Amino acid sequence: MSMEWYLVVSALIFSIGAGGVLVRRNPLVILLCLELMLNGANLALVTFARMHGNGDGQVFALIVMVVAACEVAVGLGLIVAIFRRRLPIDVDELRELQG
Amino acid sequence: MQTTAWIVLLAPLAGFLIIALSSKLLSWRAHGWIGTLAIATSFAAAVATLIALQGRGEEERQVVSVAWAYADAGGLDAQLSILIDPLSVLMICIVSGVSTLIHLYSVSYMASDRGYTRFFAYLNFFVFSMLLLVLAANFLLLIIGWAFVGAASYFLISFWYRRTTATAAGIKAFVINVLGDVGLVLGTIFILRGTGSVDFLQVFERLPEAFSRNDADLVAGALLLLVGAFAKSAQVPLHTWLPDAMEGPTPVSALIHAATMVTAGVYLIARMHPIFELAPAAADVGAVVGCVTLLVAASIGLVVTDLKRVIAYSTMSQIGYMIMAVSSAAYAAGMFHLMTHAFFKALLFMAAGSVIAAMAGTQDLDKMGGFRKAMPYTYGCMVIGGLALAGIPPFSGFFSKDEILAQLIERGDWHVGLAIAGYIGALLTAIYTFRMIFRAFWGDPCPEARELEGGHLHHAPEHTNPATGEVEDTDVGFPGADHHIAEREGTMKIAMGGLAILATVGGVVQIPKVNESLHHFLDPTFHDSRYYEDLEPSGGLVLIGMVVGAALGLLGIFIAYTLWVKQPERPAAIRARFSALHRFFSNKWYFDEAIDTVVVRPTAWVGRFCNSTIERGLVNGALVGGTSGAVRAASAAVRGIQTGYLRYYAALLLVGLTGLGAYFLISA
Numbered sequence: 217m218s219m220e221w222y223l224v225v226s227a228l229i230f231s232i233g234a235g236g237v238l239v240r241r242n243p244l245v246i247l248l249c250l251e252l253m254l255n256g257a258n259l260a261l262v263t264f265a266r267m268h269g270n271g272d273g274q275v276f277a278l279i280v281m282v283v284a285a286c287e288v289a290v291g292l293g294l295i296v297a298i299f300r301r302r303l304p305i306d307v308d309e310l311r312e313l314q315g
Numbered sequence: 316m317q318t319t320a321w322i323v324l325l326a327p328l329a330g331f332l333i334i335a336l337s338s339k340l341l342s343w344r345a346h347g348w349i350g351t352l353a354i355a356t357s358f359a360a361a362v363a364t365l366i367a368l369q370g371r372g373e374e375e376r377q378v379v380s381v382a383w384a385y386a387d388a389g390g391l392d393a394q395l396s397i398l399i400d401p402l403s404v405l406m407i408c409i410v411s412g413v414s415t416l417i418h419l420y421s422v423s424y425m426a427s428d429r430g431y432t433r434f435f436a437y438l439n440f441f442v443f444s445m446l447l448l449v450l451a452a453n454f455l456l457l458i459i460g461w462a463f464v465g466a467a468s469y470f471l472i473s474f475w476y477r478r479t480t481a482t483a484a485g486i487k488a489f490v491i492n493v494l495g496d497v498g499l500v501l502g503t504i505f506i507l508r509g510t511g512s513v514d515f516l517q518v519f520e521r522l523p524e525a526f527s528r529n530d531a532d533l534v535a536g537a538l539l540l541l542v543g544a545f546a547k548s549a550q551v552p553l554h555t556w557l558p559d560a561m562e563g564p565t566p567v568s569a570l571i572h573a574a575t576m577v578t579a580g581v582y583l584i585a586r587m588h589p590i591f592e593l594a595p596a597a598a599d600v601g602a603v604v605g606c607v608t609l610l611v612a613a614s615i616g617l618v619v620t621d622l623k624r625v626i627a628y629s630t631m632s633q634i635g636y637m638i639m640a641v642s643s644a645a646y647a648a649g650m651f652h653l654m655t656h657a658f659f660k661a662l663l664f665m666a667a668g669s670v671i672a673a674m675a676g677t678q679d680l681d682k683m684g685g686f687r688k689a690m691p692y693t694y695g696c697m698v699i700g701g702l703a704l705a706g707i708p709p710f711s712g713f714f715s716k717d718e719i720l721a722q723l724i725e726r727g728d729w730h731v732g733l734a735i736a737g738y739i740g741a742l743l744t745a746i747y748t749f750r751m752i753f754r755a756f757w758g759d760p761c762p763e764a765r766e767l768e769g770g771h772l773h774h775a776p777e778h779t780n781p782a783t784g785e786v787e788d789t790d791v792g793f794p795g796a797d798h799h800i801a802e803r804e805g806t807m808k809i810a811m812g813g814l815a816i817l818a819t820v821g822g823v824v825q826i827p828k829v830n831e832s833l834h835h836f837l838d839p840t841f842h843d844s845r846y847y848e849d850l851e852p853s854g855g856l857v858l859i860g861m862v863v864g865a866a867l868g869l870l871g872i873f874i875a876y877t878l879w880v881k882q883p884e885r886p887a888a889i890r891a892r893f894s895a896l897h898r899f900f901s902n903k904w905y906f907d908e909a910i911d912t913v914v915v916r917p918t919a920w921v922g923r924f925c926n927s928t929i930e931r932g933l934v935n936g937a938l939v940g941g942t943s944g945a946v947r948a949a950s951a952a953v954r955g956i957q958t959g960y961l962r963y964y965a966a967l968l969l970v971g972l973t974g975l976g977a978y979f980l981i982s983a
Contacts, residue, residue: 234969238966307960
C-alpha cells in the first residue's frame with residue numbers, strides 16, 4: 217500500500233482539528249481539536265519515519281505525545297479555573313486582551 | 316603680603332558662612348557682631364597688606380598670588396589668582412574700611428528688624444564679592460565678583476521682600492546689572508580672542524602686539540566693557556535702577572549704592588587703562604557718558620523730594636565725575652574722588668538714615684523740617700558730608716573734584732568742555748545738597764522734630780510703605796517696629812563720627828603741588844600709561860581751578876540758602892515759572908518711560924507673540940503635537956488587529972505558517 221494515503225489521512229485529521237479550533241467556542245472542544253491536530257502531525261511524522269527507514273520521526277512522535285500530555289494538563293487546569301470563577305465557558309466571551 | 320591679602324578676601328566669606336550656618340544656634344545680636352568683626356579683620360589685613368606693599372621696591376609692587384589653577388586648556392589659563400598692586404590695595408582698604416563702619420552702624424540701626432541675621436549674612440557676602448571683584452587677577456574672577464555683587468545687591472534691595480516696591484526695584488536692578496554682566500563677558504571674549512589670555516598682566520603685556528591703535532575689535536571689546544561699567548555704576552542710560560534701589564535699607568544704600576559697588580565701573584576702567592588708552596574711541600565714549608550723567612543726575616537731584624533719592628542722584632552725578640576722569644586718563648584723580656566720595660557719601664546716607672528713623676520711615680522732604688535742634692549730631696554729620704560733597708575747602712571732596720577738573724583742562728581739546736560741564740555740575744551739586752540739608756534741618760520744626768525735642772522718638776501709629784502708603788506689619792520681610800537714631804545709639808555715633816573725620820581730612824592724601832602721595836602710591840599700577848606722568852596741571856591752572864571750584868560751591872550754598880531759608884516762597888514761584896522744565900526734571904528726563912517704550916514693551920510684545928504663536932502653534936502644535944499624533948494614528952491602525960478573539964489569532968497563525976510553508980515549497 218502506498219505511503220501517500222497515510223499522509224492524506226494525516227492531513228485530513230490536521231485540517232479537521234484546525235477547523236475545529238477556528239470555529240468552536242467551547243474551550244474543551246478546542247482543546248480536543250488541538251489534540252487532533254497534534255495527532256495528525258504525529259501520524260505524518262511516523263509515516264515519514266517509515267518512508268525514510270529510520271527511527272528519528274518516531275522519537276519525535278513520542279516527544280510530541282509528552283508535550284501534548286503537558287499541554288492538556290495546563291489547558292484543562294485553565295478550563296477548571298475559568299469554571300470555578302464562574303466565567304462563561306466560551307472563548308468569544310473571554311476577549312479582554314483586545315487592543 | 317600674599318597671606319594678608321588672602322585674609323582680606325576670606326574673612327568676609329568666613330563671616331558670611333558662620334552667620335548663615337549658625338542662624339539658629341546663636342542669638343541674633345551675636346550675628347551683628349560676628350559680621351562686623353569679620354569685616355574689621357578684613358580691614359586690618361588690608362592695612363597690613365598696604366604696609367607690606369609699601370615696604371617693597373617700586374618695581375615689585377605688582378604681585379600675582381595663585382591659589383590654584385582651575386583649567387589650562389586651549390590657551391585659557393583659568394586660575395584662582397589675586398592681583399596685589401596699589402590700585403587693588405587702595406580699593407580693598409576703602410571697601411573694607413567703609414564696610415566696617417557701615418556694619419557697625421547697622422548693628423544698631425537694624426536692631427529691631429526681624430531679618431537681622433539674614434541682613435548681616437547678605438552684607439558679609441556682599442563685602443566678600445566686592446573684594447573678590449577688586450582683587451581678581453584675571454577676567455574670569457572679575458566676572459564672578461561682578462556677578463556676585465549684582466546678586467548681593469539684588470538680595471539687599473529686596474531685603475524687605477514683602478514690600479512690593481522693594482521686590483520690583485530689586486528685579487529692575489538685577490536685570491540691568493545682568494545686562495552689564497553680559498557686556499563684560501562679551502568684552503572679555505573680544506580681548507581673549509585678540510591676546511589669547513584672560514590674565515590681566517599678560518593681556519596688558521600682549522596688547523600692543525595683538526591690536527593696533529583703535530583696532531575695531533579692541534574698540535568693540537572696550538565698549539562692551541563700558542556697558543558693564545555703565546550698568547554697574549548707574550551711568551546714562553543704564554542708571555534707572557539706582558534711584559529705585561533706595562528701597563533697600565539705608566545701610567545698604569550707604570554701602571552698596573554709594574560707597575562701593577557702584578564705583579566698580581570706575582575701578583574697571585582704571586584697571587583696564589591699557590585697553591582704553593589703546594582704544595581712545597571707547598575711552599572718549601566713556602568720558603562723554605560720564606559728563607552727560609553728571610549733568611542729568613544733578614538736574615534731577617534739584618527737584619526730587621525723596622531724601623534718599625536726592626543722595627542717590629548725587630551718587631550718580633559724582634560717579635559721572637569719576638567715570639569722566641578715568642576715561643580721560645586722570646586715573647589718580649578719579650580714584651581719589653572714588654575714595655573721598657566713599658567717605659562723604661556713606662556719611663550722608665548714614666545721616667539720612669538717622670533722619671528717616673526720626674521720621675519713623677518717611678523719606679519725603681516735603682514732610683520734614685527743623686531737625687537742627689532735635690538731632691544736632693546727625694545735623695553736624697550731614698553738614699560735613701554736604702560740605703565735602705559741595706566741594707568746600709578744606710573738606711575732602713574739594714580736593715578730589717578739583718583734581719579731576721584741573722586734569723581735564725590740562726588734557727586739552729574737547730576735554731575742556733567736559734571740565735566746564737563739571738564746574739556747572741559742581742554748582743548744581745552744592746545747590747541740591749544744601750537744598751536737602753536746609754529743607755530737612757532748617758525752617759519750622761515738623762511735628763516729628765518737635766516730638767523729638769520733647770525727648771520722645773516719633774512712632775507712626777500704623778506702619779506703612781512710604782512710597783505707596785500700603786499698610787505693613789513689622790514681621791520678617793518688613794521693617795522692624797522700632798527706629799534708631801544716631802543721637803541715641805553709640806555704635807551709630809562712632810560709625811558716623813569716623814566717617815565724618817575721614818570726609819573732613821580725607822583730602823590731605825593728595826593736595827596738588829604740596830603732597831601728591833596718592834599719585835605716587837598708584838604709580839606702579841599706571842607706570843605703563845602714556846598720560847599718567849604727563850597730565851600734570853601747572854600751578855596757576857590748579858590755583859584758578861581751586862578758586863573757581865570753591866567759589867561755585869559757596870555760590871551754590873548761597874543760592875540754596877536764599878531759596879529755601881531766606882525766601883521759602885521763591886522755589887514755588889520758580890517752579891510755576893519753569894513748570895515744563897520742572898516736570899521734565901521731576902519725571903527724571905523720562906528715562907524710565909523711554910526705556911519702557913523702546914525696550915520693555917517691544918520685548919514683552921515679542922514674548923507674548925512667541926508664547927501665543929510660536930509656542931502654541933509651532934512648538935506645541937506642530938512639533939510636540941505632530942509627533943504624538945503620528946504615533947497615535949499608527950498605533951490605532953495596528954490596534955485593530957488585536958480583536959481579542961482567540962480564533963483570529965489562531966487563524967492568523969495558520970495563515971502565516973501556511974504562507975511561510977508555501978513560500979519555502981515554491982522557492983525550493
